[in-house]
Amino acid sequence: MPRMSEHRARIEWRHVGGEFSYDKYSRNHTWTFPNGSVVEASSAPAFLGDGERVDPEEAFVAAVSSCHMLTFLAVAARKRITVLSYADEAVGRLDKNALGKLAVTEVDLHPRVVFANDPPTSRTVASLHEIAHRECFIANSVHTRIRVVDDGEPGAA
DSSP, X not given: OOOSOOOOOEEEOOOOSSOOSTTXXXXXXXXXXXXXXXXXXXXXXXXXXXXXXXXXXXXXHHHHHHHHHHHHHHHHHHXXXXXXXXXXXXXXXXXXXXXXXXXXXEXXXXXXXXXXXXXXXXXXXXXXXXXXXXXXTTGGGOXXXXXXXXXXXXXXX
């Protein structure tokens, strides 16, 4: 079966000198994408990384949220429901999984969606989120529990 698409990233790290021991080596590295975008990355500060850079766990949470949003927008557009804005304060939790390994075990999405003039009912919005979650490529790629948390009624402009 042919692939639908392929996605690439170049991850680069170099030893910058000094002692190479667990407490001393730099976790700083770069993610470079085919379009030329470069992200300055590191491990999370709890794992001796640079808090000024993006860490993989933050990127994972952002990817889950971004994929859900983009799928939500596609579903809404197909149903001719006009979305004016979408914002999310996604939260991921690192914990031990059933095997006792550290993992991002859950991601809570807190979307705030503003619709044009005649906003859909809460039930319709919930249905849009259910479809978006079911169709999101990232959600379909992981075993982390991902929840959409309803923080209130949908809004109109």
